[in-house]
Amino acid sequence: MxxxxxxxxxxxxxxxxxxxxxxxxxxxxxxxxxxxxxxxxxxxxxxxxxxxxxxxxxxxxxxxxxxxxxxxxxxxxxxxxxxxxxxxxxxxxxxxxxxxxxxxxxxxxxxxxxxxxxxxxxxxxxxxxxxxxxxxxxxxxxxxxxxxxxxxxxxxxxxxxxxxxPPRPPLPDGSWLRDAAVFAADPWAHDALGGVAPDAPVLLLGTGLTMVDIALKLAESGHRGPMLAVSRRGLLPGAHRYGGHWEPFLAPILPVSPLTLSKAIRAEVRRAAEAGQPWQRVIDAVRPVIARIWSSWTSAQKRQFLRHQRPRWDVHRHRMAPRIAERIDALIASGQLCVRAARSRDWTPAGDGVAVTLQPRGGGASETLTVAKVINCTGPRxxxxxxxxxxxxxxxxxxxxxxxxxxxxxxxxxxxxxxxxxxxxxxxxxxxxxxxxxxxxxxxxxxxxxxxxxxxxxxxxxxxxxxxxxxxxxxxxxxx
Ligand SMILES: Cc1cc2nc3c(=O)[nH]c(=O)nc-3n(C[C@H](O)[C@H](O)[C@H](O)COP(=O)(O)OP(=O)(O)OC[C@H]3O[C@@H](n4cnc5c(N)ncnc54)[C@H](O)[C@@H]3O)c2cc1C
Structure with missing residues (x-):
């Protein structure tokens, strides 16, 4: 028909x-x-x-x-x-x-x-x-x-x-932790944050907006124990800021490669800072052309962007409301929330919790710690x-x-x-x-x-x- x-x-x-x-x-x-x-x-x-x-x-x-x-x-x-x-x-x-x-x-x-x-x-x-x-x-x-x-x-x-x-578990295939009660595979599930003693240490895998949500939810529900958030680069999302204006600046150099794009944005952020304008307005000025830039890239260029530029793009583009940023800053200042750039490995059962080794980014001594709960905050799959x-x-x-x-x-x-x-x-x-x-x-x-x-x-x-x-x-x- x-x-x-x-x-x-x-x-x-x-x-x-x-x-x-x-x-x-x-x-x-x-x-x-x-x-x-x-x-x-x-x-x-x-x-x-x-x-x-x-x-x-x-x-x-x-x-x-x-x-x-x-x-x-x-x-x-x-x-x-x-x-x-x-x-x-x-x-x-x-x-x-x-x-x-x-x-x-x-x-x-x-x-x-x-x-x-x-x-x-x-x-x-x-x-x-x-x-x-x-x-x-x-x-x-x-x-x-x-x-x-x-x-x-x-x-x-x-x-x-x-x-x-729901997010993918950032764990090796076959890892015992995937099915263990101490691992919250889906942080949005209604019981994801249940069963954690208020003073127990918690490990959050991921440092983006999902982690921000979960850290605030834990704190709001009375959790007093330490929260350690780790990701490979340890980058936190930026905060929104009111005011200012920056004109779109990329049109004359389009099409642009991923590397040239990030160099152009960095240079423009410097210019904006000299002119007293927040970096947030520079990123906003990129948004109108980002779909055009993306669709002009080859598969190899897209892959390059995802591998090298995406983490920085995401934390500048997807930002926290100012009040949320203040609450996260307060949790960090109080020492309850710690954000680290590290890789996690060697998960082993330890009593009711799990012991994990963290290898800091850029070298340095690895550290093994025991947490009561591991929450997957790596964001939607x-x-x-x-x-x-x-x-x-x-x-x-x-x-x-x-x-x-x-x-x-x-x-x-x-x-x-x-x-x-x-x-x-x-x-x-x-x-x-x-x-x-x-x-x-x-x-x-x-x-x-x-x-x-x-x-x-x-x-x-x-x-x-x-x-x-x-x-x-x-x-x-x-x-x-
Ligand atoms: C935690 C979080 C906070 C966000 N906050 C903001 C924000 O403040 N501002 C903003 O602009 N964007 C925000 N976003 C971005 C968000 O992706 C979009 O705003 C928008 O909500 C996406 O909507 P969606 O309907 O595509 O997806 P979803 O909200 O994921 O809805 C998809 C729906 O499909 C249903 N579904 C899935 N499979 C099936 C099936 N087989 N049969 C029937 N139903 C099915 C699911 O149950 C779900 O209800 C946020 C995203 C997340 C994850």
Whole structure:
């Protein structure tokens, strides 16, 4: 059956009701009220996903309110107005709601309410939310999905929006620690931080934003014991800073190699410092062209960037809200949190805990210490090769997806999924962090919103894929 006119009634099934999937569903039901849009997610709180579902009161958005606007009504800023939970955020931003860093919990509530308000419960047109896990595609010639409990959803179009996968354990294959109770493989699991005595030492593997979240959550829950965070380079995310401006500066030297890019950014940061401008505005000035730069690189250049430049790029690009940075600084100053550049090895059972040897980066004597819990804070997994998740195993078996060689996600062309032979699907799409191989920076709300808007319009108009890669990012460079 061909669906080649915009007026034909269609059914779309979206796998994943986090921010990406929920926003696409909301945009589509607004654009095509006659279509049936089925949003599938295991959570009882659709709209939140991982990032805005598993958050503690201390967790703040790492993007200010004005950059979180996703074109929904009411606007997030209006919805927040008058909320007592915003008092601290407003005090910090000088009373400006648009510049404030809201608690993540509020953004989760806002998205969940948006989904509830749009949701219809019957089988007709509009938004249907199904609670469950999509485990495989329906067999040809039918199209659609089967859920874990055997329910079937027939759909003309399927969109994968499964977002942030649990992290890979940074441990050797076969390591006893992988299955041990002292190892929290998924820091977002509800019981991940359980069973640790308040004064016991804890090892956090990773020093990025996930570690920041977990250290704050532990401290907030009354943990008083030492927290040691290690990663190969020991880099902590930078902090957001208000004010200043820096003009985009890369256009004249494009295309640019990874090495030249980092040299150009470093030189520009020096110039900005001399002009009294924060480095944060220089990074913001790079953002509008980062997708264009990424897509111009060869596979070897991308690999080079991921290996050598990515750690520094990540800590400058993905920053902590100012208040979060202050809390982390306070934990470090008090001695409770220690951040080290080291490799961990030789894990051995030690009483109820685990002994681990840390080899400092750049040499120096190794040190063996015993901790009560090891928490995997290495961040969401992106590599889909060999992923033991039923839906992806099914898609891989059927040759319908092509995980990329760099381990970043799925190969796509303007959100249409490429199959194992490199052919662009007309009915299978992907959104959000899964599409990193094509977009690179497709993690945060501003970029995902631009991507969702593009896909919603293309689906609603039944338009063929059009290249939107760099253009949609053009207005995303403004700082906070
Ligand atoms: C802890 C954390 C904090 C963040 N904070 C910010 C922030 O402050 N600002 C910002 O701009 N960005 C932030 N991000 C970036 C974040 O990736 C995006 O903002 C956005 O939430 C991604 O949404 P998503 O829907 O693609 O993924 P997710 O939020 O991961 O949602 C995916 C959903 O798909 C579901 N799912 C997976 N597989 C299946 C299946 N087979 N069947 C059915 N459902 C399935 C999952 O259960 C989940 O609910 C944060 C990310 C994390 C991890």
């Amino acid at each position: 061909a669906f080649d006119t915009s007026s034909a009634r269609r059914t779309l099934a979206i796998v994943g009701g986090g921010f990406s999937g929920a926003l696409l569903a909301l945009k589509l039901v607004a654009l095509r009220p006659g279509w049936r849009v089925v949003l599938i997610d295991p959570s009882s709180r659709p709209g939140r996903g991982l990032a805005y579902g598993a958050c503690a009161p201390s967790h703040l958005l790492n993007v200010p309110v004005n950059r979180m606007e996703a074109g929904l009504s009411p606007a997030f800023a209006d919805w927040l107005t008058g909320r007592s939970e915003m008092a601290e955020a407003l005090a910090e931003s000088g009373g400006e709601i648009s510049d404030a860093f809201s608690p993540r919990e509020l953004w989760g509530q806002y998205l969940q309410q948006q989904v509830s308000a749009a949701r219809v419960t019957d089988h007709g047109p509009g938004l249907t939310v199904l609670r469950g896990e999509a485990v495989r595609l329906l067999d040809e010639p039918r199209r659609g999905l089967m859920l874990g409990d055997g329910r079937e959803v027939e759909a003309d179009t399927v969109v994968l929006a499964t977002g942030n996968l 992106s590599d889909l090769h060999g992923l033991e998740v039923p839906l992806y195993a099914d898609l891989a078996r059927k040759g319908l997806i092509a995980p990329d060689d760099l381990g970043l996600g799925l190969e796509t062309a303007d959100c249409a999924v490429l199959d194992a032979r490199g052919e662009v699907s007309t009915w299978l799409h992907a959104l959000g962090p899964l599409t990193r191989p094509a977009w690179w920076e497709i993690t945060a709300v501003p970029e995902i919103t631009a991507q969702v808007d593009g896909l919603a319009h293309r689906l609603a108009e039944d338009a063929v894929a059009t290249p939107v890669l760099s253009e949609v990012f053009v207005d995303l460079g403004a700082g906070i």
